[in-house]
Amino acid sequence: MADRITELRERYDYYKSLNLSLNMARGKPGADQLALSDGIIDPALIEGFRSEDGTEIRNYGVLDGITECKRLYSEILQVKPENIIVFGNASLTVMYDYIAQCMIFGSGDKPWSQQGKIKFLCPVPGYDRHFSILEHFGIEMINIPTDSEGPDMDLVDEYIKDPSVKGLICVPMYANPTGITFSERVIERFASIKPAANDFRVIWDNAYCVHHLSDDCDKFYNIFEYAEKYGTQDHFIEVASTSKITYPGAGIAVMAASDKNIESVKKRMTVQTIGYDKINQLRHAAFLKNRDGVTAHMKKHAALIKPKFDAVIKALSDSFSDDGDFSWTEPKGGYFISLNVPEGCAKRTVELCKEAGVTLTGAGATFPYKNDPFDSNIRIAPTFPSLDELKLATEILCVCAEIAKLEKNN
């Protein structure tokens, strides 16, 4: 073992000598992916400045989105157009504003801010920006372990007996960071949920619902179809966006929700805005056209990023397939690979990587309060670097992770 660590340290010092600057921290599309959508700025897409029902898109009006945009997302999320609202650039804002609304005005009961300490369930590992929103509003977060099928629903059912548990936030398909998709069994458990709090809300962040890496992909389950069987549809607020379909910096975001929830959100929106950017909405509808158009477009993304996912998984396999202390996910879509290093080694691994010029998402970031109880989980975002950079960065990550393990066992 002394030999091994000496060898690894020599390799590590060599990497350091390269003065690299590689980044696998954030789920950003690469430059080649952005270029796939450059047709969207073609003025021909918005010629005449009219949506299909004749609305002048340059002027005021249209609170909930132009007809063709609502239809596009109604096809993607498989709900009626009237259960869709189209917003501005970020689904993060849609979630933030919805939770702010619940804090100030409630979601069918007293305002959340007037109900004392309230809590949210957080399947882990999860998305750091979800946890930031909840922490910002002073909502206590409770970790819910997940496996390859989704969150531990027995534990969820146990916790929701407590009426101060007001919600759960999750990415049901190609989750951030594990890449897993909730199984039909888990979807059914969600749909049949019976929370003690009647103002309980599941924030169902379907950020990656069309983001398959190949034809061998996970199945999309429409939560509202399942929820209707149990009459639980008011408990679900679904969001999605085109951030990783067209441009993260200039996309559109949507919410899908029950009639009752759409009505309450619109009631707030009539005070908050006259309408979101309709020109960008029409650009999106005209460029993506319909569900088939989106599918075809996402295949182009997949062609660019599948080799990156493959490269990371190959490197992890080459290094650790014989070492049961390491495990990782092999997602069929989304933007992330989740790596579990031995307990107590994640922070050290990320630190070693950083010193060698490889930036990873901070260890712990995938847990509420940035606190990974096992200091084990590392999120890998493979899309932004070039394939060569990514291969080198993953090689360095593997060396760092093994050094961290050996240091710990010393």
Next chain:
Amino acid sequence: MADRITELRERYDYYKSLNLSLNMARGKPGADQLALSDGIIDPALIEGFRSEDGTEIRNYGVLDGITECKRLYSEILQVKPENIIVFGNASLTVMYDYIAQCMIFGSGDKPWSQQGKIKFLCPVPGYDRHFSILEHFGIEMINIPTDSEGPDMDLVDEYIKDPSVKGLICVPMYANPTGITFSERVIERFASIKPAANDFRVIWDNAYCVHHLSDDCDKFYNIFEYAEKYGTQDHFIEVASTSKITYPGAGIAVMAASDKNIESVKKRMTVQTIGYDKINQLRHAAFLKNRDGVTAHMKKHAALIKPKFDAVIKALSDSFSDDGDFSWTEPKGGYFISLNVPEGCAKRTVELCKEAGVTLTGAGATFPYKNDPFDSNIRIAPTFPSLDELKLATEILCVCAEIAKLEKNN
């Protein structure tokens, strides 16, 4: 007088027989005005997809706006670029979100929602959507009369001795609906304000700060320049937007504020979004260029809408210049003319207009709770109809107003 009302009713019946549908209700630009900005969709403006500091505008990033957009508004509002934040399409949302932030987190003291009944001062007549935001959050509104120089500042100083008075909301230049601009004396009074509540905020909605109707225009006063003399700059939150410069349906909005307030808003924004639409920001900066570019562009708007303002004012003068019961403003900019009909006659006038096919902003809308204590104020929005339509609509309005007066005196 019997003759006069008979004559007016005959004319009224004639107008009704025309089955008109004319709208002077909302401050919407006309189609000719929208066309002035159609150069903004030219792909050449965003070629290369880089802001001037090299930022890739298609991807994630840039919380507070691209450099050239902050500079553009820093020139317009005469504050430093670091005191500007650029947002999405609507300054209404910027105001809503700021007040929501004060409700949940406060503005330097306890959250407003935890301070019992709180109040805002509302110069009247004012903007209905301002009042909607305050009503939505349950903030009590207090009318402050205005004259041609601005709000009654003695009354403001009296009210702000009450620490439950948390703010004031106003349009300081070419106000909605009066079109008046606060005089330097009033600006100085604002700047030297000494509210009992240290978390008092003036929402300074400079929606029309570059919207002159001709070279004979009102002077722009930079409230922050005045406030600095008194150290009161933290009390002011200024907003503006391009809604009536480029497109109401696809513009950008900005906030200008003190270092401390910018910091607290950014702290919220880091949780709420990764960034607003940077492509639209670059389009705006490249199309409008700088303050001179905006000035030149606004002259084109003025050329189209000045004749409309003139037509309304001429019709009002022709009908009522000898009748001291009627008065109206003659703004040098903005989007509205404010008409005062005899007390108790505004609702009836608007109702008569509606029956004759002329839609006006609801009587009372220019006051909190839609309650005009004198039932006297009518807001006229002359920009959206064509000049011919507008002339006819104003003619009808004059007839209806006079009928209402004569009915009342009967």
